Amino acid sequence: MLQIAGDKLRGHLETLVLSSLEQGVAHGLEIVKRVDAAGSGALKLKEGSLYPALYRLEQAGFVKAQWEGEGSGRRGARRRLYRLTRKGKRQLNLGRQEWVDFVTVMNGVLGAPA
Amino acid sequence: MKELMIHVEKAVRPLRITQGQRGAIREELLTHLQGIYDEELERHGDSSAAVQAAIERFGPAEEISRNLRGSLPWYSSALACVPWCARMRTWPESTGRIAWRAWMTGILFWVIVGIPWSCVLVATDRMSGGRAIGLWFLLASYSVVFFVPFVGMFGCIHGVYGQLRSTRRAVLFAVVGCLVQLGIYFLIKLYVKPTLPLGVFVIPFLAPLIVFATARSSGLMKLVRTDTQRGERAGEWEQLSLSGD
Numbered sequence: 400m401l402q403i404a405g406d407k408l409r410g411h412l413e414t415l416v417l418s419s420l421e422q423g424v425a426h427g428l429e430i431v432k433r434v435d436a437a438g439s440g441a442l443k444l445k446e447g448s449l450y451p452a453l454y455r456l457e458q459a460g461f462v463k464a465q466w467e468g469e470g471s472g473r474r475g476a477r478r479r480l481y482r483l484t485r486k487g488k489r490q491l492n493l494g495r496q497e498w499v500d501f502v503t504v505m506n507g508v509l510g511a512p513a
Numbered sequence: 514m515k516e517l518m519i520h521v522e523k524a525v526r527p528l529r530i531t532q533g534q535r536g537a538i539r540e541e542l543l544t545h546l547q548g549i550y551d552e553e554l555e556r557h558g559d560s561s562a563a564v565q566a567a568i569e570r571f572g573p574a575e576e577i578s579r580n581l582r583g584s585l586p587w588y589s590s591a592l593a594c595v596p597w598c599a600r601m602r603t604w605p606e607s608t609g610r611i612a613w614r615a616w617m618t619g620i621l622f623w624v625i626v627g628i629p630w631s632c633v634l635v636a637t638d639r640m641s642g643g644r645a646i647g648l649w650f651l652l653a654s655y656s657v658v659f660f661v662p663f664v665g666m667f668g669c670i671h672g673v674y675g676q677l678r679s680t681r682r683a684v685l686f687a688v689v690g691c692l693v694q695l696g697i698y699f700l701i702k703l704y705v706k707p708t709l710p711l712g713v714f715v716i717p718f719l720a721p722l723i724v725f726a727t728a729r730s731s732g733l734m735k736l737v738r739t740d741t742q743r744g745e746r747a748g749e750w751e752q753l754s755l756s757g758d
Contacts, residue, residue, distance in 0.1 A: 427541065428548040445572030446549065447524065450542060451580035458586055476544040479537075 402443050412444075412452045413461075414494035417487055420462060426478040427453065453481060461487035515753070516564045517546045522753050523574035528581055529590040536743055538581070539750055546571050608665040612657060615664065619656035623649055658697060662690020663724045670728040671737050687721035694720075 419425065419433035430453075431446050456462045467478045483491070506512070521542045525535055549570050553563035571577075631645035640648075665686040672678035694717035702709040727733060 427545045445576075446545065446570050447542065447572040447574075447577040448580060450538070450545075450577070451584035454581070454584040458584075476540065476547065478544050479541045 403438070403441055411498075412448065413456055414491065414498065415442075416449065416452055416456060417461060417483060417491040417494065420481055420483040420487070421491060424480050424482040426467070426480050428478075430481070456487065457481075459486075459490075460484060461490050514547065514550065514564070517543060517550060517567065518750065519753055519755060520568050520571065520574050521546060522750055523755050524577040524581065526755065527578050528585065529593040530585060531589065531592050532747060533743075534585070534589055536747055542577075608661065608668050611664050611668075612661040615660040616653070616657045619660075620653055623653055627652065655697070658690075658693055659720075662686045662693070663720060666690070666721060666724050667728045670725070671734070673737060673741055683725075687724075691717040691721065 415434050416430055419430045419437065422433060425433065427446070427449055431444060431449060434442055434444060453462065453464070457464050461484060462481045463484055464479050464481050467480055521539055524542065525539050528535065528538075530538075546567055550563050550567040553566040553570075554560060557563050557566065627649050631640070631649055634640040635642050635645050663686070666683045667673075669679045669683035669686060695714065698709065698713055698717070
């Protein structure tokens with residue numbers, strides 16, 4: 400199967416994260432699993448690279464983060480939970496539109512079927 | 514799991530951020546890495562293979578560090594340049610160091626507020642230059658006299674900075690603080706300002722009671738406990754040697 404990793408993912412990571420958060424609140428590991436499942440295992444993401452992207456999204460106000468509360472009933476280290484904001488949803492729609500435009504242009508250039 | 518901690522620390526230590534942010538990033542990355550490790554341990558059944566696989570999946574620490582540097586807000590590194598913000602932990606240190614930091618904050622306050630205020634007083638002929646400077650030094654020095662006993666008292670009530678809780682020591686800090694302050698007010702009334710109202714002499718007695726009530730409030734007790742634990746955890750991380758895995 401085709402594997403998409405490293406440079407090919409760069410520039411799309413933020414949109415991938417926003418898209419995975421559309422399914423609901425998640426911590427880092429869960430986000431990676433969602434991205435992996437949505438890409439049918441073809442996306443090979445270095446998991447540590449997720450966090451710089453998450454911090455950028457948080458700064459831009461596209462996601463909101465919160466430490467898992469003590470009442471979560473979970474044992475072990477705390478996790479930081481991320482959720483999509485309204486601004487993030489708008490950014491996701493924008494990202495999707497940009498992707499469609501990009502694919503359309505590239506298909507035209509490469510002569511690939513739309 | 515020391516190998517995982519070292520991998521995280523390699524990514525986080527080069528960052529110029531405050532101690533609080535550093536702790537939060539360490540905790541988040543380590544929780545993720547441990548999650549991967551658990552998955553890999555289930556798959557491989559061997560701890561060292563699971564560690565290697567987890568580190569491989571997580572990615573090179575240097576690259577993560579570089580990307581993190583570019584993703585943090587500009588003010589993080591600006592705050593990290595301010596010595597007493599770089600280590601935002603408040604309590605797990607000595608009374609002297611906390612008082613020193615409090616005094617430095619007082620000095621900073623007087624630089625920002627006190628100097629322009631003194632300039633206004635001098636410029637409007639309401640105070641002479643020498644008197645304004647004298648007042649400035651007096652207030653800066655007084656902040657030490659005021660802070661040391663009460664920071665010390667607070668520490669003894671909670672047993673922070675590695676000390677055992679000690680009621681006797683807390684009372685000692687309170688009594689010495691009261692006497693020194695009373696002495697200062699007495700000298701001011703005697704030699705500087707004879708019209709100093711007698712109500713001022715109540716402050717040294719009220720202050721320990723306020724410190725005691727504040728120190729015993731449940732919210733603050735929880736905050737100190739959390740802060741102490743955070744300080745201990747940060748100490749563990751800082752002791753990690755990154756030269757070899």
